[in-house]
Amino acid sequence: MPTKDLMLRRQQQRERMARWRARNPARALAQALASNRKSRAADPERYRIYAREYRLAHLTSCPSCGQPKGATAKFCRHCQKGPRSSRWKGGTCLDRGGYRLVRAEGHPRASSKGRYVREHILVMEKRLGRYLYPNERVHHKNGKRDDNRSANLELWIVSQPAGQRVVGILAWAKEIVALYGG
Numbered sequence: 645m646p647t648k649d650l651m652l653r654r655q656q657q658r659e660r661m662a663r664w665r666a667r668n669p670a671r672a673l674a675q676a677l678a679s680n681r682k683s684r685a686a687d688p689e690r691y692r693i694y695a696r697e698y699r700l701a702h703l704t705s706c707p708s709c710g711q712p713k714g715a716t717a718k719f720c721r722h723c724q725k726g727p728r729s730s731r732w733k734g735g736t737c738l739d740r741g742g743y744r745l746v747r748a749e750g751h752p753r754a755s756s757k758g759r760y761v762r763e764h765i766l767v768m769e770k771r772l773g774r775y776l777y778p779n780e781r782v783h784h785k786n787g788k789r790d791d792n793r794s795a796n797l798e799l800w801i802v803s804q805p806a807g808q809r810v811v812g813i814l815a816w817a818k819e820i821v822a823l824y825g826g
């Protein structure tokens with residue numbers, strides 16, 4: 645157990661250091677990072693606890709939203725997402741089926757996770773000037789699922805009447821003519 649006198653001296657030392665850190669924030673940060681590297685190698689568990697306390701003591705505010713962020717981070721973890729992330733790959737990737745996905749916030753077909761839509765759908769909708777109907781499919785003429793050039797895409801419809809009655813087929817044909825103009 646440290647004596648009362650020793651504890652008081654340690655307290656005074658901590659206060660002196662705090663005042664020095666307040667006067668020289670940049671040097672304090674550099675020094676802390678340097679000593680972090682040493683203590684991390686010597687005692688990882690203690691480093692983990694220390695690093696957490698250090699982060700909490702050095703929170704600054706996010707330039708975008710004003711919420712707390714780490715001292716060395718550019719933005720808080722909520723504002724660091726998307727294009728600001730160091731792992732951002734342009735908002736596009738391939739899905740399991742080999743189709744290219746693009747981020748499209750607010751699109752009716754946007755996935756709940758990440759707000760992605762298959763790019764060929766967006767290209768066709770841009771050409772049509774409207775969203776696709778549920779019975780419409782976009783076909784890749786050359787069979788390459790990630791070749792989304794407009795010239796490679798074709799609009800297909802998959803709806804067919806359940807029965808084969810002439811009246812039914814005629815009604816369906818009229819519907820198609822009305823939709824796509826003979």
Ligand SMILES: [Zn+2]
Binds near residue numbers: 707708709710722724
């Ligand atoms: Zn933020």
